[in-house]
Amino acid sequence: MKLILTHEVSGLGTPGDVVEVKDGYGRNFLLPRNLATPWSKGGEKQIETIRKARRAREIATVEQAQQVKQSLESKPVVLNARAGQGGRLFGAVTPSDIAEAVTAGGGPSVDKRKVELPQAIRTTGQHTVLVRLHADVSAKVTVEVVSA
Template sequence: MKLILTHEVTGLGAPGDVVEVKDGYGRNFLLPRNLATPWSKGGEKQIETIRKARKAREIANLDDAKAVKQSLEARTVAFAARAGQGGRLFGAVTPSDIAQAVVAAGGPSVDKRKVEIPQPIKTTGTHKALVRLHADVSATVTIDVVATTA
């Protein structure tokens, strides 16, 4: 099945890429989650629009990405969440929450779609998240989840 990616898919490609995937993967995962659209001649026109939008959002060059990486890795981001007994959270910390917490901690603006959490964050304590800044640069962000009483 030939598809045009509309969002970044780890291990597959970036927005605007035309990919060939197995029918089940495309039909059951990519299309229902709006991560891709079916390829067509009319869809080819969308590719340029998607690529322009991606270029506007991403960091321009490698030096800027390395500077943002140093800024992110130098700070610990504190995040307050409601938790029950034993430090278990009500819900989980999402990539959107992490992106907002980075900005609130005085860090650079981070696109929530570029934040990857290796395992769901459902407990208090210190956790790590990966932020893809550039094709060649990724930063590891330290997140300190603190329980609140509300």
């Protein structure tokens, strides 16, 4: 199945890429989550629009990405969440929660799609999260979850 990616998919490609995937993966995962659209001749026109939008959102140079990385790694991000006894959270911390906490803490604005959680954060304490800033640069951000 030939698809045009509309969002970044780890291990597959970036928005605007035309990829060939197995039918089940495309039909059951990529299309229902709006991560891709079916490829067509008319869809080729969409690719340039997607790439323009991506260039506007992205950090342009590696030097800028390095500066953002230093500012993100310099201090931990504090996130308040409701927790029960033993530090177990009611629910989980999501990538959008982390992106909002970075911005609220005085850091640079981070796209929630660039935040990668190795596993769901469901306890209080310190956790390490990966933020992809550029194709060559990613920052390891310390997220400190405290009980509210």
